[in-house]
Amino acid sequence: MPLTGRKTLTQYLIEERRRFPEASGDFNALILDVAMACKAIARAVAFGALGDVLGNHAAAAGGSVNVQGETQEKLDVLSNDYFLRITEWGGHLAGMASEEMDAPYQIPSTYPRGKYLLVFDPLDGSSNIDVNVSVGSIFSVLRAPAGEDREVTEADFLQPGTQQVAAGYALYGPTTMFVLTVGNGVTGFTLDPNLGEFMLTHPDLTVPADTQEFAINASNSRFWEAPVKRYVDECLAGKTGPRAKDFNMRWIASMVAEAHRILMRGGVFLYPRDCKDPAKPGRLRLLYEANPIGFIMEQAGGRASTGRVPMLGVQPDGLHQRIGLVFGSKHEVERIERYHAEPPARKDLDNPLFHERSLFRV
Ligand code: AHG
Ligand code: MN
Ligand code: MN
Numbered sequence: 001m002p003l004t005g006r007k008t009l010t011q012y013l014i015e016e017r018r019r020f021p022e023a024s025g026d027f028n029a030l031i032l033d034v035a036m037a038c039k040a041i042a043r044a045v046a047f048g049a050l051g052d053v054l055g056n057h058a059a060a061a062g063g064s065v066n067v068q069g070e071t072q073e074k075l076d077v078l079s080n081d082y083f084l085r086i087t088e089w090g091g092h093l094a095g096m097a098s099e100e101m102d103a104p105y106q107i108p109s110t111y112p113r114g115k116y117l118l119v120f121d122p123l124d125g126s127s128n129i130d131v132n133v134s135v136g137s138i139f140s141v142l143r144a145p146a147g148e149d150r151e152v153t154e155a156d157f158l159q160p161g162t163q164q165v166a167a168g169y170a171l172y173g174p175t176t177m178f179v180l181t182v183g184n185g186v187t188g189f190t191l192d193p194n195l196g197e198f199m200l201t202h203p204d205l206t207v208p209a210d211t212q213e214f215a216i217n218a219s220n221s222r223f224w225e226a227p228v229k230r231y232v233d234e235c236l237a238g239k240t241g242p243r244a245k246d247f248n249m250r251w252i253a254s255m256v257a258e259a260h261r262i263l264m265r266g267g268v269f270l271y272p273r274d275c276k277d278p279a280k281p282g283r284l285r286l287l288y289e290a291n292p293i294g295f296i297m298e299q300a301g302g303r304a305s306t307g308r309v310p311m312l313g314v315q316p317d318g319l320h321q322r323i324g325l326v327f328g329s330k331h332e333v334e335r336i337e338r339y340h341a342e343p344p345a346r347k348d349l350d351n352p353l354f355h356e357r358s359l360f361r362v
Contacts, residue, residue: 006199006200006201007199007200008197008198008199008200009031009032009035009178009180009189009197009198009199009200010032010197012187012189012200013028013031013032014028016028016182016184026091026092026114026115026116027092027116027141027165027166027182029090029092030087030090030092030093030114030116030118030141031141031166031168031180033086033087033090033092034083034086034087034118034139034168035170035178035198036086037079037082037083037086037087037137038137038170038176038178039176039191039196039198040082040086041075041078041079041082041122041123041137041170041172042170042172042176042191044075044078044079044082045075045129045135045172046172048132053074053075053078054073054074054075054129054130055073055074055130056071056072056073056074057072057073057074057076057077064077066099066100067100067101067102067320068099068320072100073123073126073129073130075123075126075129075135076100076122076123076126077100079122079123079137080098080099080100080101080122080123082122083096083098083118083120083122083137083139084096084098084105087118088105088107088108088111089111090111090114091111091112091113091114092114092115092116093107093113093114093116093117093118093144094107094113094114094115094116094117094144094152094156095107095117095118095144095151095152095156095157096117096118096119096120097117097118097119097120097154097157097287097288097319098119098120098121098122098288099120099121099122099285099288099289099320100122103154103319104152104153104154104156104157104319106151106152113149114144115143115144115146116141116142116143116144116165117141117142117143117144117152117156117157118139118140118141119139119140119141119142119157119287119288119292120137120138120139120140120288121137121138121139121285121288121289122137123135123136123137124136124137124138124169124254124255124256124289125252125253125254125255125256125257127253128252128253128254133252133253133254133257134171134172134173134174134252134254134256134257135172135254135256135257136169136170136171136172136173136254136256136257136260137169137170137172137256138167138168138169138256138288138289138292138293139167139168139169139288139292140161140164140166140167140287140288140291140292140295141164141165141166141167142157142159142163142164142165143163143165144156154318154319157287157316157319158315158316158317158318158319159316160291160312160313160314160315160316161286161290161291161292161294161295161311161312161313161314162312162313164183164291164292164295164312165182165183166180166181166182166183167180167181167291167292167293167295167296168180168181168292168296169256169259169260169292169293169296171256171257171260173257173260175190175191176190176191176193177189177190177191177201177202177260178191178198179202179205179260179263179296181295181296181299181300183295183299184299185204185205185299185300186204186205186206186263186296186299186300187200187202187203187204187205188200188201188202188203188205188263189201189202190202205263205264205300206300206301207262207263207266207297207300207301207302207328207329207330208265208266208329209301209329209330209331210266210329210331210332211266211267211268211328211329211332212245212246212247212248213247213248213249213250213265213266213267213268214232214235214247214248214249214250214267214268214269214270214332215249215250215251215252215258215261215262215267215268215269215270216228216232216249216251216269216270216271216272217251217253217271218232218249218251220274220276223274223275223276224272224274225272225273225274225275225307225340226344226345227307227336227339227340227342228270228272228274228307228336228339230339231270231335231336231339232270235247235249250267255269255271255284255289255293255325256293259293259296259297259327262297262302262327262328262329263296263297263300263302266328266329267328267329268326268327268328268329268332268333268336269325269326269327269328270307270325270326270336271283271284271324271325272307272324272325272326273306273307273323273324274324280322281322281323281324282322282323282324282325283322284322284323284325285320285321285322285323286311286314286316286321286322286323287316287319287320287321289325290304290311290323290325291311291312293325293327294311294312294325294327295312297327297328298312301330302327302328302329302330302333303327303328303329303330303333303334304325304326304327304333305325305326305327305333305336305337306323306324306325306326307324307326307336307337307340308337308340308341311323311325311327
């Protein structure tokens with residue numbers, strides 16, 4: 001490491017691969033392409049108004065929305081294009097799926113097909129772009145069905161989180177970071193903007209099991225289910241309440257930035273299932289938000305859950321499936337799961353939330 005005294009992401013991946021002499025190198029090349037896409041997005045985000053990348057994608061044409069009915073920002077679309085263009089050519093992928101694309105993306109026939117599937121949220125927290133608050137990209141790597149030379153289908157992507165080969169995110173904050181798990185702990189890299197390289201700065205990231213910090217969008221409280229209400233009420237009650245300690249509350253509205261804070265110093269994040277919109281059992285998406293962040297949390301000694309069952313065990317039923325998500329410090333997530341499993345208290349039986357939904361649905 002003569003240049004900087006630190007390992008680059010490339011060196012880290014090569015050294016990891018030496019532990020598996022049979023590995024082809026495809027996986028490393030894929031991760032480096034993903035990291036390249038993240039560097040391109042980081043640059044676009046950093047230029048902001050100077051790069052003419054702020055604002056709505058098609059404001060002039062009356063605005064543009066993605067498959068999920070959400071406004072697409074210019075940077076959502078640009079980031080999605082970077083992911084596609086920078087990873088499609090290498091021969092490592094059989095297909096991709098993204099928050100910004102309705103159907104799976106087929107690798108153009110001009111490029112060789114590979115053995116992995118890439119699933120991503122190209123820009124998480126995009127409502128924060130125009131106000132210069134941290135955003136990020138989230139990705140998950142799955143195996144493609146073996147030995148089949150055909151187009152990928154939605155069903156190929158519907159694998160539980162336990163099947164992930166790797167997951168990670170990039171955070172475009174005061175510094176740009178790249179956080180990765182290949183199922184062997186969690187490692188963090190910081191972008192050296194002069195070298196254009198991710199340098200290993202955070203080996204063996206771990207989430208403390210206990211915390212006094214929680215993150216939830218409290219404006220939804222009237223839609224919460226009773227176990228969530230109970231958990232938050234107890235946190236708010238502080239020293240004089242049943243928890244006998246004071247809690248701090250945070251809400252950035254970029255899940256990836258909340259996940260990063262929790263990786264750095266602990267905490268718990270909740271975007272639980274609620275009754276705001278019966279068509280949406282939760283706000284966040286299973287395949288490209290909950291599963292990759294869940295994998296990272298579990299690999300760092302934290303926990304990720306639907307509130308009822310471990311997130312990574314959930315069998316997906318749709319590419320853009322939404323789900324209740326709770327993750328972070330292990331003891332807090334376990335407590336929230338316990339509250340969901342306990343029979344409702346007498347007083348809660350009168351709560352209409354209990355009548356509308358069964359406690360035992362995922
Ligand atoms: P995205 O920008 O990819 O659509 O995701 C935004 C998500 C997530 O990052 C954040 O936690 C949540 O939306 C914020 O939701 P609220 O606006 O309800 O707070
Ligand atoms: Mn997102
Ligand atoms: Mn997004």
